[in-house]
Amino acid sequence: MVTLKDIAAEAGVSITTVSNVVHNRKSRVSPETVKKIWDIINREHYVPSMSARSLANDHSSIIGVITHITPQNMGSTMSDPFLSTFVEGIEKRTREEGYYLMIRAVENADSLAALSHSWRLSGLILTGLFQNAFFETVRGLGVPFVLIDSYVDQPDVYRIGLEDEKGGYIAARHLLENGHRRIAFASPSIRPGGVIDQRFRGYRRALEEFGAPFDPSLVFTQEISVEEGKRLGHTLSRRSDITGVFASADILAAGIMSGLSECGVNVPRDKSIVGFDDHYLAQLTIPGLTTVHQDAEQKGILATDMVLAQLRGEEVAERNVILPVSLIQRGSVRPPA
Numbered sequence: 001m002v003t004l005k006d007i008a009a010e011a012g013v014s015i016t017t018v019s020n021v022v023h024n025r026k027s028r029v030s031p032e033t034v035k036k037i038w039d040i041i042n043r044e045h046y047v048p049s050m051s052a053r054s055l056a057n058d059h060s061s062i063i064g065v066i067t068h069i070t071p072q073n074m075g076s077t078m079s080d081p082f083l084s085t086f087v088e089g090i091e092k093r094t095r096e097e098g099y100y101l102m103i104r105a106v107e108n109a110d111s112l113a114a115l116s117h118s119w120r121l122s123g124l125i126l127t128g129l130f131q132n133a134f135f136e137t138v139r140g141l142g143v144p145f146v147l148i149d150s151y152v153d154q155p156d157v158y159r160i161g162l163e164d165e166k167g168g169y170i171a172a173r174h175l176l177e178n179g180h181r182r183i184a185f186a187s188p189s190i191r192p193g194g195v196i197d198q199r200f201r202g203y204r205r206a207l208e209e210f211g212a213p214f215d216p217s218l219v220f221t222q223e224i225s226v227e228e229g230k231r232l233g234h235t236l237s238r239r240s241d242i243t244g245v246f247a248s249a250d251i252l253a254a255g256i257m258s259g260l261s262e263c264g265v266n267v268p269r270d271k272s273i274v275g276f277d278d279h280y281l282a283q284l285t286i287p288g289l290t291t292v293h294q295d296a297e298q299k300g301i302l303a304t305d306m307v308l309a310q311l312r313g314e315e316v317a318e319r320n321v322i323l324p325v326s327l328i329q330r331g332s333v334r335p336p337a
Contacts (some may be wrong), residue, residue, distance in 0.1 A: 001173045002044040011036050022046075022098075030334040045335015063123045063307055066112065067105045068134055080224055081251055082278040082296050083127070086148070089300025090125060097308055109137035116141050121213055124305035125300075126150070130193060144310035147302045149195045156305045162297055164195050167325040168202025171246045171274040174327055176210040179335040180244030180272060183207070186220045186232055186256065187248035199245065199248050199276065218242065222252075230262070235261035236271065243336040250275040250282045250291055254318055257285055257332070272333040287331030294325055 001101040005252050010017045013033060021029055021037045032298070040046075040182035065087060087103060095099045095335050099122065106112045112134070116124070124145035133150045138145055174184050185203050187196045200219075207214050220235070221227040231246070232257040236242055253275030267273055267287065275282055278293035302321060309316050 002046050005043070006162060007037060007040050007046060009211070010040055017193070048221065051308050062100045062102050062119055063090070063125065064102045064104060064115070064119070064121045066089060066115075066124055067107060067127060068107075068124045068126065073300070080249065081281055082249065082277045084295075085279060085296040086127075086300045088226070089297035089302075091300075092297075093301050093304035093308075097304075098306075100239075109134050112137055113141065116143055120281050123310060124202045125303045125307060127336065137211075140225075144307050146306045148303055151193050151198070156319070158316065158319050160303050160323065162195070162294055162299075162323050163203040163325045164198035165205070165235065166296070167276060168199030168246070168248075170202075170325070170327045171199075171276065171292050172203040172206035173209070174274060174329075174333060175244035175246065175272060176206055176212060178244075178272065178333055181210075181212045182215075182218065182242045183212070183244040183246060184218045184220055184239075184242050184253055185246055185248075186222070188224055189221050190219075196248055201218065203246055204287045212227050224249045224252050224254040226251060226258065229253065229257075230259035232256050233259020233261075233265075233330075234263055237259060237265045244333075245271060245273040247273065248326065250277045250289060252278045253289055253291070253332075254281055254285050257289070268332050268334040269337065271320060272304045272336070278328050282328070282330065285332070290332045291328050292325050293328045296322060299323060 004015050008018045011018065011033070017029055017033065018037055022035050035333050069100045089100050098317060102113060102119065106115060121143055124138065125148060126138060126145060127139070129147055129150045129152060135152055141294065146160060148160055149162065152159070158224045172183060185200060189199050190196050196229055206216055220232055222232055229252045236245065236256065237260050245256060247256055253273055257273060260271060265271060270294070273289070275289045275291035278295065281329055282289035282291045306316060
C-alpha cells in the first residue's frame with residue numbers, strides 16, 4: 001500500500017508538503033506541485049488513514065457539531081430545518097479546509113467528554129448552551145469551541161448569536177401594526193437566559209409599546225415540530241379571541257397553519273401568523289409565511305472559521321458576533337376581520 005513517504009519520494013518533495021496537499025492546506029504549495037502530487041495520489045488510489053493521523057497528532061481532523069439534549073427537546077437533533085441549513089454552512093467550510101464533520105446529540109457532560117476523547121475531536125461547535133455544569137465541561141476539554149445561540153457571558157468565549165430580542169419585537173410589532181391585539185406566543189419552553197427568552201422579551205416589548213396588555217394565557221409552549229404545531233393549531237382554532245400568532249420557528253408556524261386549516265380556519269382571513277428563521281419552508285406554505293429572517297448558513301460558515309482560527313493560533317478580532325435579523329413579508333398577515 002502506498003504511503004505519504006512513497007508519494008513524497010516520487011514527487012520530489014517533503015512528506016509535509018504531501019500532507020498539506022492531501023488535507024487541502026495548499027497556500028504555500030505551487031499549483032504545479034499540487035497537480036503532480038494529486039496525479040500520483042489518484043493513480044495509486046491513496047486514501048489517508050484517519051486513525052493513524054489521530055494517533056500521531058493526538059487529534060483528528062474532525063469538528064463536532066454538538067446539540068445538548070435535555071428532557072424538553074429529546075429527539076429533536078436534526079428535525080429543526082434551521083439546524084440543517086446551519087450545518088450546510090459548516091460542512092461547506094470544513095470540506096474546503098480538509099476537515100471532517102461529526103453531528104451528534106449528547107445528553108450529559110460525561111457523554112460529551114467521552115465523545116471528545118474517543119474521537120480526538122479537533123474542535124466543537126455547540127448550539128444553545130447555558131452557563132451550567134455542561135458548559136464548564138466544554139471549557140475543561142481543552143478543545144477549541146464556538147457557542148451558537150448562547151447567552152453565556154464570558155469574554156474569552158467565542159460566540160455567534162442573533163438579534164433575538166429584536167426578532168421577537170419586529171414579529172409582534174408587525175402583527176400589532178396590522179391591528180391585532182390578542183397575539184399568541186408559541187415556542188418551546190422559555191428558559192431564562194436563552195434564545196426563546198430573548199424573543200419572548202421582544203414580543204412583550206412590542207405589546208407594551210402598543211398599549212396591548214400581556215396575557216399569560218396567550219403563551220403556548222411545546223416542542224418545535226410539525227405535529228406539535230398542528231395540535232396547537234387545533235387548539236388555537238377554538239380561540240376566537242386570538243387573531244394573531246407569533247411562532248418562534250418556521251416549522252412550528254407551518255404546523256400551526258396546517259392544524260388551523262384542518263379545522264377550517266383560514267390564514268390570514270381568520271388568523272394571521274408570523275414565523276422565525278426564513279427557512280425555505282416559509283416559501284412553501286399556502287399562503288407564504290411572513291417571518292423573521294436570519295442567515296443560518298452564514299452562521300455555520302462563521303462558526304467554522306472561528307474554530308479553524310483557534311486551531312491555527314490566529315487572533316480573532318471579534319469573539320462575540322451578533323448577526324442581524326429582518327422581517328420578510330409574505331401572505332400570512334392581514335388586519336383582522
